[in-house]
Amino acid sequence: NAGVTQTPKFRILKIGQxxxxxxxxxxxxxxxxxxxxxxxxxxxxxxxxxxxxxxDKGEVPNGYNVSRSTTEDxxxxxxxxxxxxxxxYFCASSYSNSGGAGELFxxxxxxxxxx
Amino acid sequence: KQEVTQIPAALSVPEGENLVLNCSFTDSAIYxxxxxxxxxxxxxxxxxxxxSSQREQTSGRLNASLDKSSGRSTLYIAxxxxxxxxxxLCAVGTDSWGKLQxxxxxxxxxxx
Numbered sequence: 001n002a003g004v005t006q007t008p009k010f011r012i013l014k015i016g017q018x019x020x021x022x023x024x025x026x027x028x029x030x031x032x033x034x035x036x037x038x039x040x041x042x043x044x045x046x047x048x049x050x051x052x053x054x055x056d057k058g059e060v061p062n063g064y065n066v067s068r069s070t071t072e073d074x075x076x077x078x079x080x081x082x083x084x085x086x087x088x089y090f091c092a093s094s095y096s097n098s099g100g101a102g103e104l105f106x107x108x109x110x111x112x113x114x115x
Numbered sequence: 116k117q118e119v120t121q122i123p124a125a126l127s128v129p130e131g132e133n134l135v136l137n138c139s140f141t142d143s144a145i146y147x148x149x150x151x152x153x154x155x156x157x158x159x160x161x162x163x164x165x166x167s168s169q170r171e172q173t174s175g176r177l178n179a180s181l182d183k184s185s186g187r188s189t190l191y192i193a194x195x196x197x198x199x200x201x202x203x204l205c206a207v208g209t210d211s212w213g214k215l216q217x218x219x220x221x222x223x224x225x226x227x
Contacts, residue, residue: 004158031213042119042204042217043159050212058214090158094213101213103149106158 002026006091006107013081013114021076021110023091031094031101032074033058034066036087037109043090049074050096081114088112117142119207121218129226134192136221138205143183146208149215150179150190153202162203163190195225 007022025032030051035043035058045058049068063085065077074093078085088111092104118141128134138148147166151159163179165172165188171180176193192199202222206215 033213035217040124040219042219043206043215044217045214048212048214092159096213100146100211101208103161103164104159104213104215105161106151108158109156 004091004093004105004107006089006110008110009108010111011113013078013112015081015083015114017081018077018079019081019112021078021089021091021112023074023076023107024072025074025091025093025105026072027093027095027105028071029093029105030071030096032068033092033094033104034064034074034076035090035092036060037090038087046076046089078112083114086112086114117145117207117209117216119205119216119218121203121205121221123221124219125222125224127224127226128195130195130197132195134190134195134199134223134225136190136192136203136205136223138188138190138218140186140188140207140216143186145183146210148179148181148188148208149206150177150188151204151206153204153220159204195223197225197227199223200225 033048034046047066049055091107094101150162178191202220204220205218
């Protein structure tokens with residue numbers, strides 16, 4: 001099982017450029033999430049999705065967009081990159097049952113630098 | 116807004132000692148609480164998930180307790196090993212959709 005796969009692992013962008021971080025999971029999880037982690041800080045939720053076609057904002061959504069056309073894929077798009085978006089981005093997924101979400105499974109992260 | 120705090124930020128212990136990691140949160144109305152391990156340059160690995168109705172959860176050498184009324188969780192790691200060196204993060208589940216509020220983590224070094 002590959003679990004949660006993120007690409008690319010590293011990327012350098014210039015200010016104003018756009019890019020998409022890819023995330024795929026093979027566990028048939030309904031719930032998926034994008035977090036960012038800044039040095040010395042806890043992870044902050046950017047966007048999340050509870051199923052194909054359903055997405056919602058998290059704590060820090062400005063400057064980002066997401067889509068969820070399939071259960072497996074949850075790409076994160078950065079429009080007009082700014083230095084404040086320099087961070088490590090983590091995608092995660094979770095199963096769901098009658099009690100709600102379970103434990104989260106994380107990808108290995110995508111390190112983005114905006115210069 | 117839920118605030119999650121982990122103190123200390125860093126901890127060093129000799130091999131064989133028991134590790135005690137603390138997590139505090141400001142709002143007792145939580146859905147669940149998870150402990151994660153993060154190795155340098157890697158993603159997070161879930162260690163234990165405690166539902167809001169539970170008081171503790173155990174897995175091997177790991178035991179996590181939850182006291183909602185006091186807003187605290189403690190992760191115990193028995194007989195620490197150098198391989199336990201990592202950053203440990205506590206995260207509070209705020210609803211049934213799995214959204215988590217994270218602490219900043221405690222960096223642990225276990226010296227041989």
